[in-house]
Amino acid sequence: MAISPDTVEEVNRVANVYDVISDYLNLKRQGSVYVALCPFHNEKTPSFVVSPTKNIFKCFGCGISGNAIKFVMEYEKISYFDAVVKLAQKYNIPIKYLDSEKEKLNKGLYLTTRIITEFYKENLKKSQVCKDYLKNRGILSRTIEEFELGYSPEDNSILQKYIQEKNVPLEDLEKIGLITKTDSLFKDKFSGRLIFPIKDVKGNIVAFGGRSLDNTRQPKYLNSPETVIYKKGNTLYGIYQSLEHLKEKQSVVIVEGYMDLISLYQIGIKNVVATLGTAFTKNQAKLLKKYVKEAVVMFDSDEAGKKAAIEAAKILLSEGITVRYAYYKEAKDPDELSKQGLSKVKQVIENSKDIIIFLLERLKSIQDSDIKTQLKSYQTIYDYITKILAYIEDPSLRNSYIEIVAKYTGRSFANVELDIEKVRILTKRERGSFNYNYTDDESTSIKPKLNMKEEIVLKYILENPDFLQKYDFYDIISVSENLGYYVQLINSGNTQVIQELSQILNQHNISATEETVLKILEDFRQEWIKKQKSLAISNLSERDFIDIFNEIKTLKRRR
Numbered sequence: 001m002a003i004s005p006d007t008v009e010e011v012n013r014v015a016n017v018y019d020v021i022s023d024y025l026n027l028k029r030q031g032s033v034y035v036a037l038c039p040f041h042n043e044k045t046p047s048f049v050v051s052p053t054k055n056i057f058k059c060f061g062c063g064i065s066g067n068a069i070k071f072v073m074e075y076e077k078i079s080y081f082d083a084v085v086k087l088a089q090k091y092n093i094p095i096k097y098l099d100s101e102k103e104k105l106n107k108g109l110y111l112t113t114r115i116i117t118e119f120y121k122e123n124l125k126k127s128q129v130c131k132d133y134l135k136n137r138g139i140l141s142r143t144i145e146e147f148e149l150g151y152s153p154e155d156n157s158i159l160q161k162y163i164q165e166k167n168v169p170l171e172d173l174e175k176i177g178l179i180t181k182t183d184s185l186f187k188d189k190f191s192g193r194l195i196f197p198i199k200d201v202k203g204n205i206v207a208f209g210g211r212s213l214d215n216t217r218q219p220k221y222l223n224s225p226e227t228v229i230y231k232k233g234n235t236l237y238g239i240y241q242s243l244e245h246l247k248e249k250q251s252v253v254i255v256e257g258y259m260d261l262i263s264l265y266q267i268g269i270k271n272v273v274a275t276l277g278t279a280f281t282k283n284q285a286k287l288l289k290k291y292v293k294e295a296v297v298m299f300d301s302d303e304a305g306k307k308a309a310i311e312a313a314k315i316l317l318s319e320g321i322t323v324r325y326a327y328y329k330e331a332k333d334p335d336e337l338s339k340q341g342l343s344k345v346k347q348v349i350e351n352s353k354d355i356i357i358f359l360l361e362r363l364k365s366i367q368d369s370d371i372k373t374q375l376k377s378y379q380t381i382y383d384y385i386t387k388i389l390a391y392i393e394d395p396s397l398r399n400s401y402i403e404i405v406a407k408y409t410g411r412s413f414a415n416v417e418l419d420i421e422k423v424r425i426l427t428k429r430e431r432g433s434f435n436y437n438y439t440d441d442e443s444t445s446i447k448p449k450l451n452m453k454e455e456i457v458l459k460y461i462l463e464n465p466d467f468l469q470k471y472d473f474y475d476i477i478s479v480s481e482n483l484g485y486y487v488q489l490i491n492s493g494n495t496q497v498i499q500e501l502s503q504i505l506n507q508h509n510i511s512a513t514e515e516t517v518l519k520i521l522e523d524f525r526q527e528w529i530k531k532q533k534s535l536a537i538s539n540l541s542e543r544d545f546i547d548i549f550n551e552i553k554t555l556k557r558r559r
Contacts, residue, residue, distance in 0.1 A: 003084055004096035015068040015087045018052040024075055039075060040064050077247070077290040109229050112172040113197070113205035119162050120150025120195040120208075127151045130194055133213050137259065138339065143266045146241060150195035152188050152210065159188050177225040178208070190222060196258045198224070198276065199240040201287070206230040209237070209258055209276070221257070221277055233281035236273040236288070237261055245271040246291040253296045253326075253349060254280070254312065255334045256305070260298075263338035269345055280312035285319040296352050298326040300333045310384050313355045314391040324352040356401055359385050360408045382409070386416075390423040453520045454483045456512045459505045461490060462498060467514070483524075 018034060021027065027034035027050060038048035038059040047061035058065035064074065072083040088095050124130050124144070130151040134144065143149075153159070163173070170186060173179045179186040193210030200206050207224035226232055238261045239246075246252050253272040255261050261274040271292075275284070288295065295316050299305035313323040328348045331337035338345055353361070362381050385405060392398040402420070406413045461467050468487070490498055 002098040003081060004098055007088060007093065007096050008084055010093050011069065011084050011087050011091070012067065014091045014093060016052060017055050017057050017068045017071065018050050020068040020087065020090075021050055021057060021071055024071075038062060038064075106229050109172060109176055109227075110204045110206075112168055113176055113207075113229075115163075115166050115168055116173075116176075116178065116208075117148055117150060117195075117197045117205055119159065120152055120197075121148060122150075123153050123158070124149060124151040124195075127153070129213060133194065137263075137335075138266075139262060140266060143262060147238075147262060147265075148197050150197070152190040152193050152195055154192045156187050156191060160186070175227060176207075176229070177227045192217070193222065196237070198230070198235065198237055200235050201239055201243060203240050204229070206235065211258065223277060231283075232276060232278050234283045234287070235276070236284055237276050238265065238273045239287070241265065242270055242272055243291065246273075246288075250292050251294040251296065252288055252292045253298055256299050256308070257333070257335070260334040263335040264345065267338050267342045267345065269342070269349070275312075279308070280315055282315055282318070285315045285321065288316075289319045289321060292321065294322045294324065296324045296326050296349055297355070298334050298349070298352075301328055301331065305333075309355070310388060314388050317388060317397075318391040318393055320394055320397070323355045325355040325358045326352040327358065356385060356388065356404065359388075360405065363409070382419075386419045386423045390420050453523070455505060457483060457517050457520055458486060458501065460512050460514070460517045461487060462502055462505065464514075467517075 018027070021036075022034075025036040025039060025048075027036050028046075032051070032053060034050040034052070035046040036048045036050070037043055037046050038061055040059060041062040043061050048057065048059045050057045056065060056067055057071055066074075068087060069080065069083045072078070072086055073080055076083065076086070078086070085095060087093075134149070139149075163170075170179070170181065173186070174181060178190070179188055181187075190208060190210035192214075193212055196209040196211070197205045198207040198209060207227070207230040209224070210222045212218070212220055212222075223232070224230055237258060242252075242265070249271045251271055253264065253269055255264065255272060255274050257274055257277060261272050264272045273288070295312075297309045297312050297316075299309045299312075309325055313325070316323045326348050328337060330340065330344070334345070337348065359381055363378060366377050366381075389398055389401050389405070392401070398420075402413055402416045405411070406416045409416070411419075468490075486501065490501070
């Protein structure tokens with residue numbers, strides 16, 4: 001929906017920048033202008049200037065400038081549309097709209113989802129089975145009302161009669177992904193399920209989630225398909241209800257499921273959103289970035305939940321949102337954890353740690369009893385760390401993490417940086433957005449700095465491609481940094497890499513048997529183990545970890 005140019009012009013004419021900004025900041029007069037500490041960056045000396053006569057503001061520290069609409073957009077973290085509406089309401093200016101065909105369609109579908117939501121709500125009141133289910137799950141009536149929970153009856157004739165009375169076209173039910181249709185008959189996809197209306201940030205109902213009341217009925221959860229008004233990766237369950245709490249705290253708790261969110265919200269954790277049962281997306285991170293600086297990832301406590309948390313951390317950090325991981329063992333998910341009370345959940349959230357620090361602590365906890373298991377566990381966790389850091393675009397933030405990883409693992413800053421760059425290269429290749437270019441330039445052509453043993457292993461692998469399938473790939477790449485780098489490139493299947501390496505290595509008269517190569521790799525492994533055991537950093541105290549975590553938080557505040 002577009003706002004009429006006449007309305008925008010009237011808002012620009014009436015909304016004086018001093019009058020608007022003085023609602024947010026303590027402005028002090030200096031001659032013909034007013035000054036304040038800039039709200040958009042940290043400073044000790046005021047460089048934020050407001051000129052009532054010119055009707056503009058400008059910060060001479062960070063460079064941001066504009067009129068009243070621009071200030072409200074930036075300060076409130078809202079769209080141009082919403083800023084104009086907010087100012088129009090402040091000055092009692094009538095708002096005129098220009099509806100496009102798409103907007104008219106969407107408004108009609110939003111009306112349909114609202115009508116269907118009311119149908120589901122009424123049927124929840126009539127369903128003793130559904131009410132008993134919610135009571136057994138500990139969901140209170142005020143929570144049911146706030147989240148507008150409903151129930152879809154098994155008997156589809158009830159819905160058929162209802163939409164006839166409300167004059168809802170079947171085509172609209174198909175457009176919102178609610179029904180399956182055969183001839184003149186249709187069936188509600190959510191029949192027999194508890195209903196969770198899904199809202200966007202403006203409160204429009206864009207989709208539904210349904211939970212079976214019988215655990216034998218599969219799938220347990222069913223979600224609306226993508227439609228013209230609903231893209232799964234563009235919204236988050238609970239974002240509308242939690243929005244003001246997100247803005248207030250500048251922090252969000254991210255969970256996976258509907259009941260996880262509702263249970264936490266009900267006991268008082270209200271800055272919470274859920275991922276709608278799908279993998280966390282870039283667009284969801286961009287949505288949260290408008291309101292928060294920090295995310296606490298509180299997924300299920302099983303291995304799948306931990307891996308999903310790492311994937312979410314990569315995306316959140318890529319958008320500049322600090323990520324803390326909420327680790328707990330007392331329950332299988334946040335819904336179950338909430339049954340232990342608000343103080344317990346708060347304790348878990350308060351004890352959550354920066355995700356990189358958490359993973360580094362896991363390295364510290366690896367036992368020495370089984371060397372092979374230790375090696376694999378160490379490599380797995382270290383891979384998680386480099387994969388997360390590879391997604392961080394901000395160089396200063398990434399470098400601060402590299403320093404911490406280097407300090408903890410005993411690797412040099414340059415080697416950790418190289419490990420991360422390897423991941424970035426391979427990730428880009430997997431996405432099909434990276435082409436490894438080779439030229440005669442010394443900075444881009446392959447100049448492998450390999451010792452004789454590494455050259456022997458590398459040439460044997462090139463001549464015997466099945467070797468990488470026959471033996472543990474990660475065991476090979478972990479024992480030597482230079483060797484590991486080129487083995488990963490070979491394993492990626494880049495023919496240019498293989499061709500150039502072959503040419504370089506064929507210049508030397510090198511030959512070896514499989515037995516010799518395995519002996520060399522075992523020597524490398526023993527050297528690696530000795531190095532890990534000798535790391536003085538493994539004795540880092542808990543105090544050191546707290547200091548490191550605070551350093552990262554300070555860095556984020558400065559940005």
